[in-house]
Every structure is written in structure tokens, then in C-alpha cells.
Amino acid sequence: MQTLSWIDWIVLLATLLTIVAYGTWKTRGRKTAQDYIKGGNTSKWWTIGLSVMATQASAITFLSTTGQAYTDGMGFVQFYFGLPIAMIIICLVFIPIYHRLKVYTAYEFLENRFDLKTRSLTATLFLIQRGLAAGITIFAPAIILSVVLGWPIVYLNIAIGILVIIYTVSGGTKAVMVTQKQQMFVIFSGMLAALFIILDLIPDEVSFTNALDLAGASGRMEILDFSFDLENRYTVWSGLIGGTFLALSYFGTDQSQVQRYLSGKSMKEMQMGLIFNGLLKVPMQFFILLVGVMVFVFYQFNQAPLNFIDTSIESVLASEYSEEYQNLQKQHHTLFNEKKALSLQLSKNQNNKLKHDLFILDSIEKTQRLESKYLIKRAIDTIYAQNFDRLKSELLAITNKNSNTYKEKEAALNTLYREAAKDTKTNDRDYMFITFILKYLPKGLIGLLLAVILSAAMSSTASEINALATITSIDLYGRNLKEEKDEKHMVKVTKLFTLLWGMIAITIACFANLAENLIQLVNIIGSIFYGNVLGIFLLAFFFKFIKANAVFIAALITQAIVITGWWLDWMPYLWLNLFGCLLVILIAFIIQIAQKNNDEVGTE
Known part of the structure; x- marks a missing residue:
């Protein structure tokens, strides 16, 4: 703090x-x-x-x-x-x-x-x-x-x-x-x-x-x-x-x-x-x-922490993975000294070999940071497991005392269980x-x-x-x-x-x-909906023969498909904007043509 x-x-x-x-x-x-x-x-x-x-x-x-x-x-x-x-x-x-x-x-x-x-x-x-x-x-x-x-x-x-x-x-x-x-x-x-x-x-x-x-x-x-x-x-x-x-x-x-x-x-x-x-x-x-x-x-030139969130580091150091994490910190410190010396050397001498070596060291540092996050996650899982065993025993004792309050106490203890390590996070980019x-x-x-x-x-x-x-x-x-x-x-x-x-x-x-990252999260949320909404406006601007019912039904279907595509990770989220836009236009076309054909058949 x-x-x-x-x-x-x-x-x-x-x-x-x-x-x-x-x-x-x-x-x-x-x-x-x-x-x-x-x-x-x-x-x-x-x-x-x-x-x-x-x-x-x-x-x-x-x-x-x-x-x-x-x-x-x-x-x-x-x-x-x-x-x-x-x-x-x-x-x-x-x-x-x-x-x-x-x-x-x-x-x-x-x-x-x-x-x-x-x-x-x-x-x-x-x-x-x-x-x-x-x-x-x-x-x-x-x-x-x-x-x-x-x-x-x-x-x-x-x-x-x-x-x-x-x-x-x-x-x-x-x-x-x-x-x-x-x-x-x-x-x-x-x-x-x-x-x-x-x-x-x-x-x-x-x-x-x-x-x-x-x-x-x-x-x-x-x-x-x-x-x-x-x-x-x-x-x-x-x-x-x-x-x-x-x-x-x-x-x-x-x-x-x-x-x-x-x-x-x-x-x-x-x-x-x-x-x-x-x-x-x-x-x-x-x-x-x-x-x-x-x-x-x-x-x-100034050593960065393995993780930018202090509470995450405190949690892992208080767990059974403390020694493993401290060893990783020592390796990180040694790597920093190598990178610092190489960076100073590179700033004085343009050399492709030095650039290659620095790139390799940076890749190693990324691996160490990923390993740090993995250790923190394991520590979190351990905290959850330990709390779960304790809470389970408490729940059993309460249940034996008074079965009528079982559901109420179960809900309270499950909440406590979920809260056990919620302040410990592994994604630290937004804290940098x-x-x-x-x-x-x-x-x-x-x-x-x-x-x-x-x-x-x-x-x-x-x-x-x-x-x-x-x-x-x-x-x-x-x-x-x-x-x-x-x-x-x-x-x-x-x-x-x-x-x-x-x-x-x-x-x-x-x-x-x-x-994963706040800037990406906001854009992901927008991309899930924006393509569909844009397609509706483009239909309104440029496709005068398409009527309200076709657009309304197409929009509902498109939104369901885009959400499914995002959930199943069909494509990078930016492409959802194009996908949703084209999809709602295509579906509206199909529905409008089908409706027109049905109307023509009905009048024969």
C-alpha cells in the first residue's frame, strides 16, 4: 500500500x-x-x-x-x-x-x-x-x-x-x-x-x-x-x-x-x-x-517486480509455495542484472547479436512472470481448498445442531468460501x-x-x-x-x-x-453487440425494400449467434463486428425474400 x-x-x-x-x-x-x-x-x-x-x-x-x-x-x-x-x-x-x-x-x-x-x-x-x-x-x-x-x-x-x-x-x-x-x-x-x-x-x-x-x-x-x-x-x-x-x-x-x-x-x-x-x-x-x-x-535499468500486485505476492509468500516463489524471485533478480548489463552495452553499440541476446532474455523474463502467475494461482487454489475443508466441518456441525437452518447457513458459508481469496489476482498488467x-x-x-x-x-x-x-x-x-x-x-x-x-x-x-485486460474487456463487450446494431442501421439507410419484421427477427437471431461465437471463441473479437453486421443483413435479406415469396403464393 x-x-x-x-x-x-x-x-x-x-x-x-x-x-x-x-x-x-x-x-x-x-x-x-x-x-x-x-x-x-x-x-x-x-x-x-x-x-x-x-x-x-x-x-x-x-x-x-x-x-x-x-x-x-x-x-x-x-x-x-x-x-x-x-x-x-x-x-x-x-x-x-x-x-x-x-x-x-x-x-x-x-x-x-x-x-x-x-x-x-x-x-x-x-x-x-x-x-x-x-x-x-x-x-x-x-x-x-x-x-x-x-x-x-x-x-x-x-x-x-x-x-x-x-x-x-x-x-x-x-x-x-x-x-x-x-x-x-x-x-x-x-x-x-x-x-x-x-x-x-x-x-x-x-x-x-x-x-x-x-x-x-x-x-x-x-x-x-x-x-x-x-x-x-x-x-x-x-x-x-x-x-x-x-x-x-x-x-x-x-x-x-x-x-x-x-x-x-x-x-x-x-x-x-x-x-x-x-x-x-x-x-x-x-x-x-x-x-x-x-x-x-x-x-x-530498474528491477520490476515479478507481479505488480502486492497482495498477490503476500498471499503466495504466506502459502506452502513461498520457497518456490522466493527461488523464482532470485532467478528474476539474476536475469535482471544480465539484461541491465546487455541493455547498457546495446545502447552504446548497435549490434544484431546483442539485440538477439536481449530478445532471448526478455522471452525468459516473460516465462518467469508466467510462472509467477502460475504459482500465485496454485496458492489461491490451496487457500480455497483449506477454507473449504474448514467450512465444510463448520457446516456439518451446524447441520447436526439445527437442521432447520441448514440452507441459510450453507448459503452464508458458501459466500465466505467464495470470498476466501478473492482479493488475490494474477493478472497484473492493469496495475503496472x-x-x-x-x-x-x-x-x-x-x-x-x-x-x-x-x-x-x-x-x-x-x-x-x-x-x-x-x-x-x-x-x-x-x-x-x-x-x-x-x-x-x-x-x-x-x-x-x-x-x-x-x-x-x-x-x-x-x-x-x-x-484478462480492462481495455480488451470493454472492447470485447462492445464487439458482441456493435456489429448487430450497425447492421440494423445499414439496413435502414441503404436497403429500403427490407421491412421491420425481417429486421427484428434477424437482429434477435444474429445476437444469439454472435454471443455463441464469442463464447466458443470462433474468431478474434474485433472480427465479431464485421461478422455481426454482415450476418444481420444476410438473415434479414433471406427472411424478407421468403416472406415476399409466401405473400406471392398466398395471392395466387
């Missing part, structure tokens, strides 16, 4: 409270649905562009993307290659339609084109996937503060969620966008400062060019992969094709993004805002990945950057970097619960009312739904886990 200095506390709290207070004050008194949901249609293009970027750049971006780069290198940037293409298509196709129809949500258009049930189904798919994602964006910064303060993650989930709810309920879309400009300024400033400090911490004899060369020798600078191997998640082709379809669905049909540019002063402002995002997003992600790679280079920040960065900058990550979490979560509330109030509640309600009523209802979705997001965060 780390402790913050008073300077870091001042920087952190002053930054966050200023953003919350400013957003609440600046957007107070929004009384009409136009003001509350669409921000009064007053946003300029740079506000739209920064808000779109801030919505996507959650705390997960800075925690997981840097961890991804540290472990696997720069190849993840290929994930974003399709984004500029998607921005152009959305500007040419989606925005003119939304602007002409003056919609509050993307799904209003679907009812105009198809019917109410198709609109409601698509809105519901959005609510499911975005509700899950909102919980994860709260969970990510809670990890940070749990490391810093040693507080339970559940309490931190609640605290972060409440901070976001305060200004989002107060000011609606305008509050989200006003605060996001300040948050993006904090984010850019903090990450630039972090990069310069990291470079300063690397030995003087190692230049920036040398650092890049060291990263390349360890396989961290392999940016482009032109292979068609479906086993590789991130290639040029998965980024250009799967990434384009994912970005089309996310920016074109996901209300958390659509609501950002629907607040634009004009169609031109909306389009310029998205183009601004398209031009800046890939360089921004490249920069964040580069920060992660530079942390990797730093650890070539925060551990580095707390251990090596100077006072004041630690507070700023924590403010960066928490600001990103707040901006993304605020956009999500704002969009979830809008969809619930407009597409489900408002559309199904038997009598029309006035503006004041709809604003009040939207605020209540904002509060409700904020509470739901907090609840989901409390049950979240690290899975």
Missing part, C-alpha cells in the same frame, strides 16, 4: 473538485429537454471533438493501454486504424440524416424507418452493453485508489460513482461536455509530463533513440502486422476492417457518442468535430502506448502504470497523474450514464407513454434515470473483475 504526500492530495483533490464544481455551476438551471439532453445545440466543433475523445478515453485507456504496451508492445495501435475511415463515413451518411430528422437519439430514426419494436430492441441492446461498460469504467479507477489508500474497492466504486452523478444529474449533456474540456486539458498535460519524467529517469547514457532501439530489440516496437492469421488479435487488417466496423457502430449508433455531436450548433460543427477526433485519436493512442513502452525501457507512478514519480506529479486517470474515468462514465438515461427516458419511457408529458416532466424523469443508471453502474463495478 502506498501513501500520498500532502502535495499530491492537494493537486488531486483541487483538480477533481474544481472540475465537478465548475460543471455543476456552469450548467445549473437547465429546464427544457432541448437544453438538458442536447445541450441547447450550442457546441462548437472543438468542444465536440474533445468531448468525443474524452468519452472514449476512460481510465481504462491509461491503465490498460500502457500495461498492454509494457507486455506486448505497440501493436495494439492497429486497433484504431479503421477509426479515421469510420469518421468520414459517419460525416457523410449518419450526421446528415440525424440532423435532418432533428432526433434526440439515434434510435428515433429506426422507428421512422421500421417500427417501434425495432427501435426498442436496438435501444435495449445499447442499454445492456453500455450499462456493463459504464460499470467497468468506474471499476478501473477504483483499482488505483485501492492501491493508493488500501481501501476496499467496493467503497471506492461508490465514491467515484457519486462524484460523477452529482454534476451529470445537475446539468445533463452540457455539464458532461463542459467538464470534458477541462478533463482533456488535465489528461494531455499529465501524460506529457509523465513521458518527460520517464525519459529523465532512464540513465543519461541512454538517449531516446537508444531507448527505442532497446524496446525494438525486445519486440515492443513491432507496430504493423500484415499477416492474415486469425490467431493474432491485432493486425493491420483486423484494425482496418474490424476496427472500421467497430468505430462505425460506436461513433455512429452508440448514444454515448451520438449525443456528443448532436449537441452541435450546426451540421458543419458536428462533422468538423468528428474529423478533429479522427485526426487526433490515432496519434493520441500511439503516444499512450509509447509511454507504456518507455516504462518498459525504464525497467530494463499505477505502480510505476506511485513508486518513481516526484511529489505533485503523482497527484496530477492520479487526477488524469480519475478525470478520464469521470468523463467517460458521465457520458455513458447521460446516454443511458437519455435512451431510457426518450426511447422507452417517453415513447410508450399514453399521453404526452411537458418538457419539465421529461427533464425530471431524465434526471431520475441518470441517478438510477449511476447506481446500476456502481453496482456492476462492485462485481467487476480484471478478466
Whole structure:
């Protein structure tokens, strides 16, 4: 557990409270649905562009993307290659339609084109996937503060969620966008400062060019992969094709993004805002990945732990595998000394033999880290087994005393059993950057970097619960009312739904886990739903002969097949976006043609 200095506390709290207070004050008194949901249609293009970027750049971006780069290198940037293409298509196709129809949500258009049930189904798919994602964006910064303060993650989930709810309920879309400009300024400033400090911490004899060369020798600078191997998640082709379809669905049909540019002063402002995002997003992600790679280079000269989660190490050292783990730590220390000497030598002498040797040592280190995780998992299993035997004996004793309370006690003990080692985790990539920040960065900058990550979490979560509330109030509640309600009523209802979705997001965060990697988890959740939703919109835009019933049935079938495909791991998750999109279009075609043939037969 780390402790913050008073300077870091001042920087952190002053930054966050200023953003919350400013957003609440600046957007107070929004009384009409136009003001509350669409921000009064007053946003300029740079506000739209920064808000779109801030919505996507959650705390997960800075925690997981840097961890991804540290472990696997720069190849993840290929994930974003399709984004500029998607921005152009959305500007040419989606925005003119939304602007002409003056919609509050993307799904209003679907009812105009198809019917109410198709609109409601698509809105519901959005609510499911975005509700899950909102919980994860709260969970990510809670990890940070749990490391810093040693507080339970559940309490931190609640605290972060409440901070976001305060200004989002107060000011609606305008509050989200006003605060996001300040948050993006904090984010850019903090990450630039972090990069310069990291470079300063690397030995003087190692230049920036040398650092890049060291990263390349360890396989961290392999940016482009032109292979068609479906086993590789991130290639040029998965980024250009799967990434384009994912970005089309996310920016074109996901209300958390659509609501950002629907607040634009004009169609031109909306389009310029998205183009601004398209031009800046890939360089921004490249920069964040580069920060992660530079942390990797730093650890070539400063020994990294086998596992970045202190509680995991404590658990294994307290188990019967303690001696085995300590031996592994000694091997890790010996390997570090070899790598450090070779890295210094390589920085002075460009030599292919040295690069090869460093690559081999890096592969050995990866193996050691995997072995470390394996030992930790074995320790966890041992803890579970020991607790199970103890709890089983307790359960038997209680059962003998009073059989009537058997089920109640069984449930309580099973809960205790599941809780036995839940705080011990083996996936530590998402802890890498925060551990580095707390251990090596100077006072004041630690507070700023924590403010960066928490600001990103707040901006993304605020956009999500704002969009979830809008969809619930407009597409489900408002559309199904038997009598029309006035503006004041709809604003009040939207605020209540904002509060409700904020509470739901907090609840989901409390049950979240690290899975494999947070940045991948969020994109996996999106990919399961986005392809299907995008296909529905493309059918609405371009295939006028396909009717509502065919689309509705096709969407249900497609979603079931995509979930099955993800569960059975048919393909890398990015390709699910293309697969779902094409599948719903194909099935809708088949159903519509079959229905047309049946109608023709029936009239003969």
C-alpha cells in the first residue's frame, strides 16, 4: 500500500473538485429537454471533438493501454486504424440524416424507418452493453485508489460513482461536455509530463533513440502486422476492417457518442468535430502506448517486480509455495542484472547479436512472470481448498445442531468460501502504470497523474450514464407513454434515470473483475453487440425494400449467434463486428425474400 504526500492530495483533490464544481455551476438551471439532453445545440466543433475523445478515453485507456504496451508492445495501435475511415463515413451518411430528422437519439430514426419494436430492441441492446461498460469504467479507477489508500474497492466504486452523478444529474449533456474540456486539458498535460519524467529517469547514457532501439530489440516496437492469421488479435487488417466496423457502430449508433455531436450548433460543427477526433485519436493512442513502452525501457535499468500486485505476492509468500516463489524471485533478480548489463552495452553499440541476446532474455523474463502467475494461482487454489475443508466441518456441525437452518447457513458459508481469496489476482498488467507512478514519480506529479486517470474515468462514465438515461427516458419511457408529458416532466424523469443508471453502474463495478485486460474487456463487450446494431442501421439507410419484421427477427437471431461465437471463441473479437453486421443483413435479406415469396403464393 502506498501513501500520498500532502502535495499530491492537494493537486488531486483541487483538480477533481474544481472540475465537478465548475460543471455543476456552469450548467445549473437547465429546464427544457432541448437544453438538458442536447445541450441547447450550442457546441462548437472543438468542444465536440474533445468531448468525443474524452468519452472514449476512460481510465481504462491509461491503465490498460500502457500495461498492454509494457507486455506486448505497440501493436495494439492497429486497433484504431479503421477509426479515421469510420469518421468520414459517419460525416457523410449518419450526421446528415440525424440532423435532418432533428432526433434526440439515434434510435428515433429506426422507428421512422421500421417500427417501434425495432427501435426498442436496438435501444435495449445499447442499454445492456453500455450499462456493463459504464460499470467497468468506474471499476478501473477504483483499482488505483485501492492501491493508493488500501481501501476496499467496493467503497471506492461508490465514491467515484457519486462524484460523477452529482454534476451529470445537475446539468445533463452540457455539464458532461463542459467538464470534458477541462478533463482533456488535465489528461494531455499529465501524460506529457509523465513521458518527460520517464525519459529523465532512464540513465543519461541512454538517449531516446537508444531507448527505442532497446524496446525494438525486445519486440515492443513491432507496430504493423500484415499477416492474415486469425490467431493474432491485432493486425493491420483486423484494425482496418474490424476496427472500421467497430468505430462505425460506436461513433455512429452508440448514444454515448451520438449525443456528443448532436449537441452541435450546426451540421458543419458536428462533422468538423468528428474529423478533429479522427485526426487526433490515432496519434493520441500511439503516444499512450509509447509511454507504456518507455516504462518498459525504464525497467530494463530498474528491477520490476515479478507481479505488480502486492497482495498477490503476500498471499503466495504466506502459502506452502513461498520457497518456490522466493527461488523464482532470485532467478528474476539474476536475469535482471544480465539484461541491465546487455541493455547498457546495446545502447552504446548497435549490434544484431546483442539485440538477439536481449530478445532471448526478455522471452525468459516473460516465462518467469508466467510462472509467477502460475504459482500465485496454485496458492489461491490451496487457500480455497483449506477454507473449504474448514467450512465444510463448520457446516456439518451446524447441520447436526439445527437442521432447520441448514440452507441459510450453507448459503452464508458458501459466500465466505467464495470470498476466501478473492482479493488475490494474477493478472497484473492493469496495475503496472499505477505502480510505476506511485513508486518513481516526484511529489505533485503523482497527484496530477492520479487526477488524469480519475478525470478520464469521470468523463467517460458521465457520458455513458447521460446516454443511458437519455435512451431510457426518450426511447422507452417517453415513447410508450399514453399521453404526452411537458418538457419539465421529461427533464425530471431524465434526471431520475441518470441517478438510477449511476447506481446500476456502481453496482456492476462492485462485481467487476480484471478478466484478462480492462481495455480488451470493454472492447470485447462492445464487439458482441456493435456489429448487430450497425447492421440494423445499414439496413435502414441503404436497403429500403427490407421491412421491420425481417429486421427484428434477424437482429434477435444474429445476437444469439454472435454471443455463441464469442463464447466458443470462433474468431478474434474485433472480427465479431464485421461478422455481426454482415450476418444481420444476410438473415434479414433471406427472411424478407421468403416472406415476399409466401405473400406471392398466398395471392395466387
